[in-house]
Amino acid sequence: MHGHFDSQRKYTLAHDRRFAASADHLLFEGVDLTLLPARFGSPLYVYSAPEIRRNIAEIRDAFAEHPATRICYASKACSLLAVLQVVRETGISIEANSANEIRRCLAAGFRGDQIVYNGVVKREEELEFAIAQQLHAINVDSEEELAAIDRISRRLGQTARVCIRVEPNVKADTHEGLMTAYRAKSGIDLADAERVCRAVLDMPRVTLCGLHMHVGDQVPDAQPFGLATRVLVNAARDLETALGIRFSMINVGGGIPTPYRYATDQGGGGPENMQPQIGAAEFARAVLAEVRAWRTDIEVCIEPGRKVVGSAAVLLTTLVNGKSKTLHAEDGSVEGQVLWRMLDAGFNAVPDYKDWYFYVYNASRATQVHDLAVKLGGPLCDGGDWFRHGPLGEQFLLPADSAPGDVVVFLDVGAYQLENQTNYNAQPRSAAVLIDRAGQYRLVRRQERFDDMLRLERDLS
Numbered sequence: 001m002h003g004h005f006d007s008q009r010k011y012t013l014a015h016d017r018r019f020a021a022s023a024d025h026l027l028f029e030g031v032d033l034t035l036l037p038a039r040f041g042s043p044l045y046v047y048s049a050p051e052i053r054r055n056i057a058e059i060r061d062a063f064a065e066h067p068a069t070r071i072c073y074a075s076k077a078c079s080l081l082a083v084l085q086v087v088r089e090t091g092i093s094i095e096a097n098s099a100n101e102i103r104r105c106l107a108a109g110f111r112g113d114q115i116v117y118n119g120v121v122k123r124e125e126e127l128e129f130a131i132a133q134q135l136h137a138i139n140v141d142s143e144e145e146l147a148a149i150d151r152i153s154r155r156l157g158q159t160a161r162v163c164i165r166v167e168p169n170v171k172a173d174t175h176e177g178l179m180t181a182y183r184a185k186s187g188i189d190l191a192d193a194e195r196v197c198r199a200v201l202d203m204p205r206v207t208l209c210g211l212h213m214h215v216g217d218q219v220p221d222a223q224p225f226g227l228a229t230r231v232l233v234n235a236a237r238d239l240e241t242a243l244g245i246r247f248s249m250i251n252v253g254g255g256i257p258t259p260y261r262y263a264t265d266q267g268g269g270g271p272e273n274m275q276p277q278i279g280a281a282e283f284a285r286a287v288l289a290e291v292r293a294w295r296t297d298i299e300v301c302i303e304p305g306r307k308v309v310g311s312a313a314v315l316l317t318t319l320v321n322g323k324s325k326t327l328h329a330e331d332g333s334v335e336g337q338v339l340w341r342m343l344d345a346g347f348n349a350v351p352d353y354k355d356w357y358f359y360v361y362n363a364s365r366a367t368q369v370h371d372l373a374v375k376l377g378g379p380l381c382d383g384g385d386w387f388r389h390g391p392l393g394e395q396f397l398l399p400a401d402s403a404p405g406d407v408v409v410f411l412d413v414g415a416y417q418l419e420n421q422t423n424y425n426a427q428p429r430s431a432a433v434l435i436d437r438a439g440q441y442r443l444v445r446r447q448e449r450f451d452d453m454l455r456l457e458r459d460l461s
Contacts, residue, residue: 002371004267005391009361009370011264018051018311026363026409028314030439033363034407041447042318042407043345045418045432047078049086051312056090059256059304062284066292066300070136072116074254074305075101077415082434082444083309084108093136095254095303099126102133112136116251116301118165118214128152131160137301139165139212139251141187143196146206153205160205163212163251163301164197166190168231187213190235197239208245210298211236214253217306220276225255226286233294250291251301256283258310260357260412270357270389280307306415313414315430316363317345319406322374339374341398343408346378346385348427350410351420357389358413360396364406368399376408380425423453 013021020027025034029048037044056071063069072095073087079101085108087094093114096102099122105115112133120141122130127145130138131153140146140162153160165187188196193211200208215228229252236247257276261269291300320342327335350358361370373395378385390396398408421429428448435441 002373002392002397004265005269005397006370008262008265008267008359012262012359013366017054018048021366024365024367026361026366029435029437031435031441033314033316033409036433036441037316037318037407040431040433040443041428042316043349043430044316044447045313045413045430046316046441047080047083047309047313047414047432047434047444049312049434049436050438051414052083052086052309053090055308055311056087056092059280059284059302059307060092062280063288063300063302065284066288066296068297068299070249070299070301072136072301072303073308074303075105076419077305078309078313078418079104080418080432080434080444081108082432084110086434087308095305099123099129102130102135106133116303118303122148124148124152128156131156131158134158135161137161137163137209137212137249137251139163140196141165143188143192143199146196146199146203150203150206153203156205158205159207161207161209162200163210163249164188164193164200164208165212165214166193166232166235168213168215168228190231193235194239194242197243197245201243201245208247210247210249210251211239212251212253212301214303215255217255218257218273218276219255220257220273220278222278222282222286225252225283226290228252229287229290233290237294247298249299249301251303252287252291254303254305254307256280256304256307258306258412258415260359267391269391271355274357274389280304309414311412311414313412313418315345315350315410315413315417317343317349317408317410319362319402319404319408320344320379321404339372340377341374341402342377342379344379345410346380346427347382348378348380348422348424349430350387350413350417351422352417355388358387359411360387360390360398361409361411362398362402362406363409365399365402368401370397370399372398372400372402374398379427423448426450426453428453 071092074095076097088109094105095116097119115135117130117138167187261275322341325338376387431447432445434444
């Protein structure tokens with residue numbers, strides 16, 4: 001496994017469009033990563049606008065066969081204003097999961113008719129705000145939500161465009177917490193779809209646009225997308241016939257995975273869905289084969305999030321110290337030794353560490369052989385604050401002479417990590433840097449300060 005991991009590191013430095021090495025330091029889009037923590041704080045997220053643009057172009061190319069495709073970036077994956085602005089400049093649309101996410105999209109320059117609104121819990125005040133923005137569509141999750149939309153739209157005298165979210169009951173081979181189309185909390189039963197859609201037709205200010213679903217996140221193969229789309233298309237076809245209507249759109253959600261273990265990696269590490277067998281092209285083929293067999297004129301809405309930003313960021317963390325610990329069995333006998341290396345980033349900074357695999361390199365010694373097996377621990381008091389999935393099971397590989405002060409980098413952290421950070425143990429939430437183009441970067445979010453942590457309490461006095 002040592003050899004596989006180091007071979008992949010060398011391959012990444014030589015062939016990956018994002019990375020290179022200079023004077024033993026790791027470069028990301030031409031920026032020397034070792035220079036940034038001292039200037040902006042550590043841990044630090046660094047985003048690549050070029051990679052975001054490349055990922056969106058890849059999705060566009062995958063759906064070129066169907067010009068009436070609306071790509072709606074799932075803003076929950078990363079809602080930094082600077083990132084949303086990069087997305088907006090590519091010309092695609094956006095998806096939000098709360099009224100405040102809608103506000104962030106508007107603040108980034110999106111129009112209301114470029115926004116699709118999801119969510120299983122939409123409070124009345126959120127729906128009122130959303131309807132007032134004249135969104136492209138609200139994906140309705142329940143009959144009670146639909147009744148609220150009817151009531152609010154009448155009161156406001158404004159039309160609300162809706163899709164009905166259904167559960168296609170298709171299981172995906174991903175983490176159980178990421179499945180959203182099988183025994184999930186989202187959507188209504190397929191058996192109820194006709195009754196719900198029929199009710200919409202009697203609502204004077206609600207326009208029924210189509211059906212919506214979402215299979216899940218980080219799904220490693222295309223089959224569930226094809227099966228679920230077939231279910232959705234068959235339901236839509238039957239509803240058009242039964243109700244004498246014609247849908248204007250069908251929303252198949254997101255789920256295009258990001259490779260956290262690359263296709264060229266012959267080693268091990270992490271759950272199987274960390275090395276998916278599909279990308280945007282396979283996702284598109286599975287979806288479009290079903291949709292276009294039904295209708296070629298309908299708008300296909302997709303909601304990719306992880307695929308847009310997952311590969312577009314790295315996390316920089318500082319190696320603070322290290323130690324060797326003896327492993328004792330319950331009877332007191334010695335089982336061996338473990339080398340620990342302690343970082344200033346733990347599950348406060350990388351919340352998905354328990355179920356995720358990330359390539360971890362020493363950015364200060366990027367060209368050196370990574371062959372020292374270590375466990376990586378974070379700064380939090382919890383005994384569980386250490387990283388689970390390395391190339392050697394629970395162990396990672398770093399250069400033997402890695403030393404305090406070195407900058408350690410986690411790759412492919414652009415999706416959901418920054419969004420889920422906490423200030424547990426009064427650890428500050430990270431700053432974020434955006435690389436606009438090769439070699440040019442700027443601070444787009446400062447590191448949280450101690451005063452920020454107290455503000456909600458001090459404001460009361």
